[in-house]
Amino acid sequence: MGTKRRRGGDGGMEENTMAILDTSCFSKSAEHLADDRLSFLExxxxxxxxxxxASAPTNKMYKATFQILKDEKSLDLIMSSYQLLLELDKRFPRVYMSETEKSESSSPSSNLHHELVVVEEAWSPFSFGVDVISSEKQNHGKINESVDVTEFNLLIEDLSKVPDEANTSEPFRNMLLFQYLVNVLEGDFRPRNLAFLESADWIALKESLLNTILVSRKITYKGLVKDCLSSMCVLSQFSTDCSLDMKPAENGSAELAEKWRHTALALALPEVVKCTHAAVQKLLLMIxxxxxxxxxxxxxxxTTRADGTRTPATEIILDELTYDKNILFPFFQALDKPKLKLDMIVEYLKKYMPKTSVRTRRSNGSTNDSTFGGILNSFSNGNSAKGIMKKISSEVAQLLLAQAFQAYIALPCEHSTESKEENSLxxxxxxxxSAFTCLKKADKHTGILPFAKEALVTAAFLLSRNS
Structure with missing residues (x-):
């Protein structure tokens, strides 16, 4: 692994800042306790x-800030602690790539090289050590200052319940907590993965927080990927309809503060749901x-035998989409990464493409079944289209082709200069x-669906513009 550096701390600052929390006592009102915590964060x-x-906060100060985010019910404290933690992580990263000069013998064009730096003993919101977890449980009854693998998995599961509990502060807090944890995972994973891509440093990547979670025996890896898929679809659908009536029941005795809390939740919810959906997608992409x-x-x-083997996440997702058609449309609607969307749709449809029984010497090595153009060619053949329609419905075929086309045109404008003519724009x-013409002939009862018509209009417009 790269160089490790120790982050220094300020004992005097810690003592003075933590004293704000230490002055809190049970005789204080909830309002005063909240004021103390806000003063501490400030x-x-x-x-x-x-x-x-300025120097980074000490681990005790980090833990106290994170515990406020993890356990508080006040919207002010939840948002304040969340924003503070994000700003601290940006200012004081735990893992990063630094640029160092090479020796004089190196060529001038490459006199700089990247070095992975891991800050030794930096605080982390994750706790993976068995001994640490057991000690915390013994001293506190439960883990308050960190999140273990099981809790992280449960947090992902709870995201799918957000629509049912959206009028309370708990799902709001859990969504921000999840966003922060994914931000930590990303800050740890990106530089390590870059170090691997540049210098084949597998050990550094193997020790990433993300890999530690995925190889843990406390959770089921496939279950975690499926939970991400489910939560991503639920949040995507819910984000389009966040204008819920979040006001308290009309009982004539609601306090002004309670009304304000519900109003604040209603105003913040759409953006928080949208960002949480993006965080789930980001987690899947990192996996x-x-x-x-x-x-x-x-x-x-x-790698060694100790690194183990696991099914790629894309295969797990494609299997889920195959057996549960109800999440097919929500998933590809929610997925806003064009390259990944296009690749996954091509892989999904390849399973239903007719297999050629005879390969000539000319066809060997030149088949385009693995490209979007090759998929469209199969649908453009009347007999082939009918064979595909026996395996998947017309609605599913139209959905996937329309979504794939949408992803294709969203990619960088390299289509017109591609070496393979069949993949030109x-x-x-x-x-x-041509494909939709054959689909319409193969299933005259369904016709062309509205979202597919939009794709066809776009295709016709692009042809007229380039003619």
Whole structure:
């Protein structure tokens, strides 16, 4: 692994700042306790973020800030602690890539190289050690200052329950907590993965927080991926209809503060749901990237038997989409990464493409079944389209082709210059129109669905513009 550096701390700052919380006592009202916590958060912000040469908070201060986010019910405290933690992580990263100069013998064009830096003993919201967890349970009855693998998995499961409990502060807090944890995972994973891609440093990537979670025996890896898929679809659907009546029941005795709390929840909910959905998608993308890097490490002989094997996340997702058609449309609607969406749809449809029984010498090595153009060619053939329709419905076929086309045109404008003529933008548009013509003939009862018509109109427009 790269160089490890120890983050320094300020004992005097810690003592003075923590004293704000220590003065809290059970005789104080909830309002005063909340004021103390807000004062503590402001003291941490002033001590670590205001000046340019400020030092990072100590682990005790980090833990106290995180515990406020994890356990509080006040919207002010939840938002304040969440924002503070994000700003602290941006200012004081735990893992990062630094640029160092190479020796004089190196060529001038490459006199700088990246080095992975891991801050030793930096605080983390995750706790994976068995001994640490057992000690905390013994001293506190439950884990308050960190999140273990099981809790993280349960947090993902709870995201699918957000629509049923959206008028309370608990799901609001859990969504922000999840967003922060994913932000921590990303900050730890990105530089480690970059170190692996640049210098084949598999050990650094293996020790990432994300990989530690995925290889844990306390959870089911496939279950975690499925939970992410389910929560992603639920949040995507819910984000389009967050204008719920969040006001308290008309009982004539609601306090002004309670009304304000519900109003604040209603105003903040749409954006929080949208960002949480993006965080779930980000987590899935990181898992997929980790799968890809691990596959590369396997091919290069960098892994050992102890690293184990696991089914790639994309295969788990495709299997779920195959057996549960109800989440097919929500998932691809929710997925806003064009390259990943296009690749997954092509892989999904490949399973239903007719297999050629005879391969000539000319066809060997030149088949385009694995491209979007190849998929469209199969649908553009009347007999082939009928064969596909026996395996999947017309609605599913139209959905996938329309979503794939949407993803295709959202990719960088390289279509017109591609070496493979069948994948040029003009040919893709022509094949889209031809494919839907065959689909309409194969299933005259269904016709062309509205979202598919939008894709066809776009294809016709692009053809007319380039003609």
């Amino acid at each position: 003291a941490v912000r002033s001590g670590s973020l205001v000046t340019d040469n 997929i990237e980790l799968d890809s890097s691990k596959a590369t490490a396997d091919l290069d002989g960098l 003009q040919n893709i548009c022509n094949d889209m129109i």
